[in-house]
Amino acid sequence: MMLRNAAGRRAVATAATAVSLALALCACSGTTKDSAGKDSAQAGTTARADPNAPLKKGLKLAFLPKQINNPYEKIVDDAGIAAAGEYGGTGKEVGPSDASASSQVSYINTLIQQRQDAILVAANDPNAVCGPLKQAMRKGIKVVAYDSDTAKDCRQLFINQASSEEIGRSLVQHLGAQIGYKGKVAILSATQNATNQNTWIEFMKDELKLPEYKDMRLVKVAYGDDADQKSFQQTQGLMQAYPDLKGIISPTTVGIAAAARYLSDSSYKGKVVLNGLGTPNQMRKYVKDSTVEQFSLWNPQELGYLGSYAAAALASGQISGAEGEKFKAGKLGEYTIGKNGEVILGEPTVFDRKNIDTFNF
Numbered sequence: 001m002m003l004r005n006a007a008g009r010r011a012v013a014t015a016a017t018a019v020s021l022a023l024a025l026c027a028c029s030g031t032t033k034d035s036a037g038k039d040s041a042q043a044g045t046t047a048r049a050d051p052n053a054p055l056k057k058g059l060k061l062a063f064l065p066k067q068i069n070n071p072y073e074k075i076v077d078d079a080g081i082a083a084a085g086e087y088g089g090t091g092k093e094v095g096p097s098d099a100s101a102s103s104q105v106s107y108i109n110t111l112i113q114q115r116q117d118a119i120l121v122a123a124n125d126p127n128a129v130c131g132p133l134k135q136a137m138r139k140g141i142k143v144v145a146y147d148s149d150t151a152k153d154c155r156q157l158f159i160n161q162a163s164s165e166e167i168g169r170s171l172v173q174h175l176g177a178q179i180g181y182k183g184k185v186a187i188l189s190a191t192q193n194a195t196n197q198n199t200w201i202e203f204m205k206d207e208l209k210l211p212e213y214k215d216m217r218l219v220k221v222a223y224g225d226d227a228d229q230k231s232f233q234q235t236q237g238l239m240q241a242y243p244d245l246k247g248i249i250s251p252t253t254v255g256i257a258a259a260a261r262y263l264s265d266s267s268y269k270g271k272v273v274l275n276g277l278g279t280p281n282q283m284r285k286y287v288k289d290s291t292v293e294q295f296s297l298w299n300p301q302e303l304g305y306l307g308s309y310a311a312a313a314l315a316s317g318q319i320s321g322a323e324g325e326k327f328k329a330g331k332l333g334e335y336t337i338g339k340n341g342e343v344i345l346g347e348p349t350v351f352d353r354k355n356i357d358t359f360n361f
Contacts, residue, residue: 020123040167046137051327056316057231059089061308062111064104064121066148066194068095070226071318072253072279072300073122075361076147079304080120086330087312089117099226101125101193108132112139114149118311122147125193130154146307148196156314157341159307161298162348164196164319167251168203171275172213174350175247178273178293182215183246187236188259188276190226190252200251219245224255250276256295260286280351280359285354294352301361303345306332310343 003257044191046212053119065073074093081091094111094145096103101124101298109132111119119136120227123129123145133143133154143150146159161167175185187204189197208218219242226229231254250256256276260283263269276294286292319325321341328334335343351359 013339034229037222041160048317049322049325050317051325053317053321055089055312055318056117057085057088059084059117059312059315061089061091061117061118061120061311062114062116063091063093063095063118063304063307064107064111065093065095066122066124066190066226067099068093068097068248070099070254071282073147075279075300076122076304076307079301080308081304083305083308083310087309089308089312091308094141095350097193101128101191104129105132108136112136112141115139116141116340117315118142118144120144120146120159120307120311121150123150124148124191126195127153128193142311144307144311144314144353146303148194149196154342155341157337157343158309159303160342160344161196161303162346163344167348168200168298169207170348171200171249171251171277172204172207174294174296175249175273175275176213176216178275179216179246181212184217184219184242184244185210185247186220186222186242186245186251187218188222188224188231188234188238188248188250188255189253190224192223194226197251204249207325208335216246224258226252226254228254228258231255232262235259235262238243240271245272247273247275250274250278252276253278253282253297256292257282257286260291263294264289264291277348278351279361280356281361283351284356287351287353294350296348296350298345298348299361302332305330306343306345310335320323 013119025310050101063077063080094107105319130151138142143155144157145155167285222234222238224234251261256278259274264286274292276295283295306329312344313327319327321340323337325337326334337343
């Protein structure tokens with residue numbers, strides 16, 4: 001399933017957002033876990049890359065999602081694991097059952113002991129995972145963040161779904177158009193420390209400062225912790241606290257599905273606009289019963305696929321993570337690394353009644 005044309009897929013390298021820090025990229029200098037230098041995980045270290053180097057056979061990759069039972073992250077990780085088979089590598093998914101800030105630390109320590117070639121992590125907290133990730137890089141293990149970034153000096157690459165600014169602003173733009181740019185609105189997020197969620201929310205707030213939104217007011221940012229039942233309860237709480245609420249933005253697949261489930265069986269159905277990020281299979285019934293008019297997402301399978309090839313390119317010495325380096329990601333084509341080690345998958349797709357049945361994920 002393709003969300004972008006081939007030309008768009010190849011033109012993915014940009015400095016993504018205004019929140020990018022002017023921080024030198026951390027890159028590993030060693031090409032094997034045994035030869036990695038002690039200071040290879042420090043910011044400013046330059047690694048030599050050979051763009052013509054072949055992808056190594058037998059690479060071991062580990063995907064560490066926010067939580068192991070998150071259906072969206074399962075799609076991402078399964079695609080990345082399958083991609084590893086294309087270049088003769090192996091992959092696995094490990095992770096916690098909760099999305100707390102420090103829940104991923106013990107898994108990183110175990111993966112270091114197992115001497116993985118690369119760890120791909122969707123961080124629950126940008127800083128809580130930094131200590132063990134830096135240790136992994138010092139041992140020559142490549143670190144790629146995906147979906148939700150770590151602090152910049154705790155990984156070599158960040159595989160971003162789309163421009164963070166584009167995601168945040170577009171969700172407000174869509175909701176504004178749906179509610180006539182008037183009324184109270186709320187945000188139902190995942191965890192309070194989630195890097196991606198917080199970045200998107202900052203751009204949402206910035207977008208709301210523009211003149212066209214002068215009659216819209218953000219009254220609450222609620223957190224469902226990427227847990228279905230808590231997200232359901234948070235939606236219920238929002239409606240009890242603000243019965244005149246006009247719209248909810250939920251930039252999390254767990255949250256938007258839980259919110260839609262609550263609204264679909266309430267007196268607010270058809271009165272409160274729900275928008276955000278979700279998967280077509282998850283949201284199809286809510287679009288068809290008119291609980292939700294539209295929502296957005298990128299292809300999570302392509303996100304995992306791209307992450308897998310990026311990790312393999314790092315582990316094979318094709319790239320070091322420096323801005324401007326290029327690598328090939330199998331059937332997705334060529335990508336270029338942007339500022340701060342960021343690689344952008346591409347633009348999100350808007351799903352509605354007209355196109356939702358053409359997607360299956």
